[in-house]
Amino acid sequence: MSSRPRKLFLAALAGERQARPPIWLMRQAGRYLPEYREIRGRAASFLDFCYTPAFAVEATLQPIRRFGFDAAILFSDILVIPDALGQMVAFESGEGPRLDPIVDAAGLAKLAEEPDWMRLAPAFETLERVKTALPGDVALIGFCGAPWTVASYMIAGRGTPDQAPARLFAYRQPxxxxxxxxxxxxxxxxxxxxxxxxxxxxxxxxxxxxxxLPPAEFERWCVAPVAAVIAKVRASAPNAQIIAFPRGAATQLGKFAHVPGLAAIGLDTAVEPRVAIEALPGRIALQGNLDPLALVAGGAGLDEGVDRVLGGFGERAHIFNLGHGILPETPVEHVERLVARVRKA
Structure with a gap:
């Protein structure tokens, strides 16, 4: 019999319903933590922070030390891929990412055929170092942005309310x-x-x-590319555990029901657990989906929100998370209250 500690997060991904759900939170490493703000102030830029293993390792481990989450997630950003493909990427303070927009074939031609792996090497070093530092019962998550979301930034050159630049590009130059x-x-x-x-x-x-994305484009630019990534990853790593998080999928969530190799799906705040249970087969674990603003608010609103999430998934394998990332103004004591309440479930 193995003496290795049981990892509840991985058990949930394998389809096991736990006595209490494992918990981790999107953006669990970030500006709401004073220890994060302290080390972030030492980096020249956000990308430098991501690409410096000493900083990225510390940021990844901070929420594990403070809250004892069941999984740690690599500290990085989805836009390291366009950066490694040769597109100019920068983060302006208070304004978010800025990229050199791709507006035509010439812009696409400037991209490298594959990422500069030396540029991304710090991410792999960070994972290796975090893995050795984690408690034995804590899992380690890597990530990337989905092709549609990353492309939307690459074309617009920034975040936009409805990603109209990328949508227009896709209609005009499919x-x-x-x-x-x-x-x-x-x-x-x-x-x-x-x-x-x-x-x-x-x-x-x-x-x-x-x-x-409207329905036809959702199928073409969201579901199909994510399914392709999953298939290609599992062709080389058959046991890879992969979570998809199609934020805002709403009534289109069921289009992921037949994606082979999908272990779990992340639910945003607007999805009722009942709807996800009906739309997705039992082999797919469900992750989510407390409103991040309930976590900011705290008090009875937080407790009620946590209880609704805990009670909403029935016998399904469930991973407790938010419906999106932790907001910077979230009080640390509210996260402590959340974790304690989930742990008592």
Whole structure:
């Protein structure tokens, strides 16, 4: 019999319903933590922070030390892929990411055929170092952005409310847009495989802007590329545990029901657990989906929200998380209250 500690997060991904759900939170390493703000102030830029293993390791471990979450997630950003493909990427304080927009075939031609793996090497070093530092019962998650979401930033050059620049590009130049998506499918696949080789035990694909796509485009630009990444990853790593997070999928969530190799799906705040249970087969674990604003608010609103999530998933394998990332203004004591309440479930 193995003496290794049981990892509840991995058991849930394998389809096991736990006595109490494992818990981790998107953006659990971030500005709401005073210890994070202290080390962030020592980096010259956000990308430098991501690409400096000493900082990234510390940021990844901080929420584990403070809250004892059941999984740690690599500290990085989804835009390291366009950066490694040769697109100019910068983060402006208070304004978010800024990229050199791709507006035509010439812009696409400037991208490298595959990422600069030396540029991304710090992420793999970070995973290796975190893996050795984690408690034995804590799992390690890697991640990437989904092709659609990453492409939307690459085309607009920034975040926009409805990603209209990328949507217009896809309508007007569908063949060129498909080429960009395929480039990102290949880059994302290779990136995730390298993360798994470096020690990640599961990976999550963040499609933060899936919800802006109408049905036909959702199938074409969200579901199909994510399914392609999953298939390609599992072709080389058959046991890879992969989570998809199509934020805003709403009534289109069921389109992921037949994606082979999908271990779990992340639910945003607007999805009722009952709807997800009905739309997705039992082999797919469900992750989510407390409102991040309930965590900011605290008090009775937080307690009621936690209890609704805990009670909503019945006999399904469930991983407790938020419906999106922790907000910077979240009080640390509210996260402590959340974890305590989940642990008492």
């Amino acid at each position: 063949k060129l847009f498909a080429q960009l998506i395929e480039r990102l499918v290949e880059a994302s696949t290779a990136y995730l495989l390298r993360q798994l080789a470096a020690g990640a035990e599961a990976v999550q694909i963040f499609d933060s802007w899936a919800g802006v």
